[in-house]
């Protein structure tokens with residue numbers, strides 16, 4: 298009995314090692330796959346980190362100063378000194394400013410109408426106009442916010458000065474002191490890089506696994522393997538293991554690049570992160586396997602991978618906040634491993650969250666991973682059996 | 683070697699349907715230990731489907747098969763350990779070096795370490811690919827690929843190999859070289875089950891099974907098949923004016939078939955009524971000149987045509 302089980306395990310080990318080795322050799326020899334697995338995630342993280350910048354500053358602004366007073370010049374200088382607005386030139390009148398907005402030379406125009414200084418001095422209501430390019434609503438909001446915040450402060454100061462000049466105490470006011478936790482400079486990159494890692498792993502693991510197995514089917518090599526006494530389970534593990542390793546390597550790479558280029562912190566426990574990564578890769582590999590069992594050839598597998606990837610990435614909360622989605626879509630995102638993984642990674646990296654904070658996401662990942670993998674393995678084995 | 687018991691393959695009423703289409707229809711046969719068994723048939727006759735059922739890639743719709751002493755339905759694992767298989771479509775890893783394919787499949791059969799390497803080297807030499815062991819498999823020409831595929835099927839020293847059209851699309855010289863390997867294998871005691879389209883190759887087989895539309899319609903040695911299916915005397919005539927004289931002879935009693943054959947004529951006649959001399963006389967009478975007639979041995983092609991003719995309606 299023990300001799301028998303020893304023989305079983307030694308054969309199993311040989312077969313598993315053979316498949317693993319073969320898979321690694323094939324992957325290393327295929328330059329395109331190597332690029333897909335290692336260079337592409339790196340390049341994409343860097344590009345996304347820089348390009349997908351939700352921070353809005355330096356909104357190009359033209360100035361129309363028809364008042365031409367010391368006062369108007371002072372306010373223009375102070376307002377544009379803030380990094381939010383960037384001086385993009387001065388024009389004579391509103392039509393020219395509109396033209397600049399039309400041409401895209403500026404996204405905002407700051408207009409001081411004649412009489413601004415005298416209105417302020419004589420305590421009449423003064424008016425400052427802002428023309429905004431609303432095609433990027435986020436940017437328009439930021440620009441108008443910056444102008445109204447500035448003139449709000451100007452107005453407040455004027456009131457205070459006048460009350461004090463009249464010998465009356467200034468009224469108590471509410472002062473807002475925001476303090477931002479976890480990502481104090483409110484940069485986008487630290488928020489987006491952990492999410493990007495999740496979406497890139499889908500490509501590396503789901504797509505490559507699905508295509509790899511479909512290729513074996515298409516080329517007939519699967520049939521040749523199936524007439525050997527190799528067990529489907531060892532075949533499967535040997536085929537998936539290299540991509541698990543590459544997936545883990547990619548995570549480490551992305552976290553390193555993130556912290557080096559984008560100041561993504563690493564506050565939490567590596568153990569929690571590792572558990573998240575493993576559970577996540579389990580589900581993405583499972584999806585890849587499942588897709589391959591549903592495809593006859595590489596083309597179908599590629600299509601299947603894409604059909605999974607597009608919604609998985611869009612509904613992950615990485616690109617657009619989940620809270621902004623309709624309720625039924627929000628419900629669907631619970632089934633999306635990318636969402637849970639992005640939350641785990643952000644939690645671990647940015648907030649230093651541990652098991653107690655993230656147990657729900659980890660449990661979701663585990664349930665999804667085990668469920669998908671079990672389904673895929675069952676399909677795979679009946680197809681081979 | 684120890685004495686082997688029982689036939690290498692026993693097939694009883696093996697049937698496979700795809701929907702309503704019957705690809706293999708109640709086929710029964712036995713293959714003896716150590717013989718080269720040829721399985722012949724036109725495209726779609728059901729050759730590959732039969733093999734796929736015998737090696738456990740496809741479940742039979744009904745019927746039984748015992749391969750290397752193991753029931754295909756109940757012990758597919760044992761069957762797989764005992765056989766080698768070369769599929770009709772080349773199915774090794776094209777992107778790997780030649781040697782890596784051998785090492786992978788050898789390990790899949792449970793070989794390891796130096797034993798595996800030695801076995802791979804031995805087979806590479808045997809199939810004449812030792813100089814190509816580092817070449818990328820996809821770069822090999824057709825004949826070398828087929829020899830590599832054979833080597834992969836032999837790694838674990840199976841007593842029985844299934845070769846599905848191993849010489850399809852390979853040039854004549856490479857075909858000859860491949861058949862030398864097959865015959866060497868059989869001399870060493872390995873049972874070979876081989877399918878082919880080429881009737882000249884089938885002459886190398888000890889016995890031949892003929893498949894037509896999923897049915898096994900004939901099974902015998904090449905000589906036996908010829909005796910049974912081509913009882914006529916086959917004659918080849920050469921001379922001048924045969925193109926005109928031949929058809930005139932066509933209707934005569936005792937002349938079963940006349941067909942042009944190169945510049946000459948191919949005739950099948952009733953041996954009771956005609957021999958070479960009488961046919962020569964008859965052709966001269968019909969206007970041909972300088973006539974020479976020789977008796978020819980019937981070929982498997984004659985057998986194949988007779989079988990297909992019978993199947994198309996007539997009786998032998």
Ligand SMILES: Nc1ncnc2c1ncn2[C@@H]1O[C@H](COP(=O)(O)OP(=O)(O)OP(=O)(O)O)[C@@H](O)[C@H]1O
Pocket residue numbers: 700705723724725726727728729730731732770
């Ligand atoms: N998986 C399948 N589904 C449906 N029909 C099939 C399937 N496999 C084979 N067939 C059909 O069964 C018939 C026999 O096919 P098979 O491959 O056994 O023929 P073959 O004798 O090997 O022919 P060839 O010389 O072309 O290889 C063909 O008509 C084929 O189309």
Ligand SMILES: [Mg+2]
Pocket residue numbers: 729730731770846847
């Ligand atoms: Mg075939």
